[in-house]
Amino acid sequence: MESEGFEPGESIADAPAADGVLFPGVETSAVVSTTAPAIPEPDPLTSHGPARVIAMVNQKGGVGKTTSTVSLGAALAGYGRRVLLVDFDPQGALSVALGVNPNELDLTVYNLLTQADCHVGDVIMSTDVENLDLLPSNIDLSAAEVQLVSEVGREHALGRVLAPVLDEYDIVLIDCQPSLGLLTLNALTASSGVIIPMETEYFALRGVALLQDTIQKVTSRLNPGLQIIGVLATMYDPRTLHSREVLSTVQQAFGDQVFQTVINRTVKFPDAAVAGEPITTFAPTSSGADAYRQLAREVLAR
Ligand SMILES: Nc1ncnc2c1ncn2[C@@H]1O[C@H](COP(=O)(O)OP(=O)(O)O)[C@@H](O)[C@H]1O
Numbered sequence: 001m002e003s004e005g006f007e008p009g010e011s012i013a014d015a016p017a018a019d020g021v022l023f024p025g026v027e028t029s030a031v032v033s034t035t036a037p038a039i040p041e042p043d044p045l046t047s048h049g050p051a052r053v054i055a056m057v058n059q060k061g062g063v064g065k066t067t068s069t070v071s072l073g074a075a076l077a078g079y080g081r082r083v084l085l086v087d088f089d090p091q092g093a094l095s096v097a098l099g100v101n102p103n104e105l106d107l108t109v110y111n112l113l114t115q116a117d118c119h120v121g122d123v124i125m126s127t128d129v130e131n132l133d134l135l136p137s138n139i140d141l142s143a144a145e146v147q148l149v150s151e152v153g154r155e156h157a158l159g160r161v162l163a164p165v166l167d168e169y170d171i172v173l174i175d176c177q178p179s180l181g182l183l184t185l186n187a188l189t190a191s192s193g194v195i196i197p198m199e200t201e202y203f204a205l206r207g208v209a210l211l212q213d214t215i216q217k218v219t220s221r222l223n224p225g226l227q228i229i230g231v232l233a234t235m236y237d238p239r240t241l242h243s244r245e246v247l248s249t250v251q252q253a254f255g256d257q258v259f260q261t262v263i264n265r266t267v268k269f270p271d272a273a274v275a276g277e278p279i280t281t282f283a284p285t286s287s288g289a290d291a292y293r294q295l296a297r298e299v300l301a302r
Pocket residue numbers: 060061062063064065066067068093178234235236263264265266267269270271273
């Protein structure tokens with residue numbers, strides 16, 4: 001991939017997004033809209049599949065990709081959707097967040113990507129949450145990236161291995177690693193939609209132009225159906241002016257693409273991760289669980 005950067009006029013984003021932060025010269029009102037219409041309850045499903053595949057992408061680490069994957073996935077499962085979560089980061093944090101020790105596994109996404117005789121059904125694990133399954137990963141996945149480089153159709157490897165089970169699920173969420181390398185390109189090629197979690201912090205917008213550029217290239221060269229479903233503001237602290245300003249800036253930069261749902265910063269999320277449970281079962285009545293249930297409704301409505 002290209003080095004991180006921004007060429008004026010090339011990207012969808014307004015130029016100030018390149019160096020991120022609060023846009024120079026843009027008034028940030030710090031007023032967050034509270035008048036948005038209520039999000040409808042999703043209709044119950046009478047049958048399942050084929051799955052809508054969604055990549056959770058931001059090449060920045062620590063922005064809430066993994067937390068959002070497990071929390072949104074569990075919330076969607078709570079609405080009766082059959083959900084498959086794909087751990088596509090060699091760190092295996094999504095697997096850990098679901099109580100799985102990825103280093104003890106014989107079969108992971110790595111085997112699927114590199115061994116023709118390995119079937120996705122042999123690797124999928126059920127979780128303690130009804131309707132929620134996991135394709136786990138561990139550090140082996142970093143070797144898959146190297147091995148894939150020399151293959152024909154290298155960007156299509158993940159899509160190929162997921163294809164046989166898409167009819168069994170309603171939603172597949174792919175938790176990407178913090179990079180725009182070949183694994184993330186595979187996730188974008190396998191998906192119909194992208195969710196961009198973004199920390200409500202000073203440098204939140206740094207690198208987003210490059211991300212948008214990558215999504216645009218995947219759309220034109222590999223996967224014409226790919227769309228940005230939404231930008232999710234995470235780790236928001238309503239008590240600080242700073243957080244409100246950054247959110248306002250993100251809303252000005254992305255308009256309707258920003259989800260109405262904003263995820264507040266709360267220690268409940270790291271606590272749930274340590275417990276190996278989604279927030280919706282770890283602290284079902286918490287505001288964090290509420291927020292991801294609302295996000296689930298928003299995603300289903302988009
Ligand atoms: N809304 C939140 N409030 C507080 N901590 C959070 C929140 N979301 C995520 N975290 C914590 O921040 C860290 C990074 O989040 P994570 O989801 O792993 O980000 P990423 O996958 O983008 O690297 C983790 O320790 C996680 O528990």
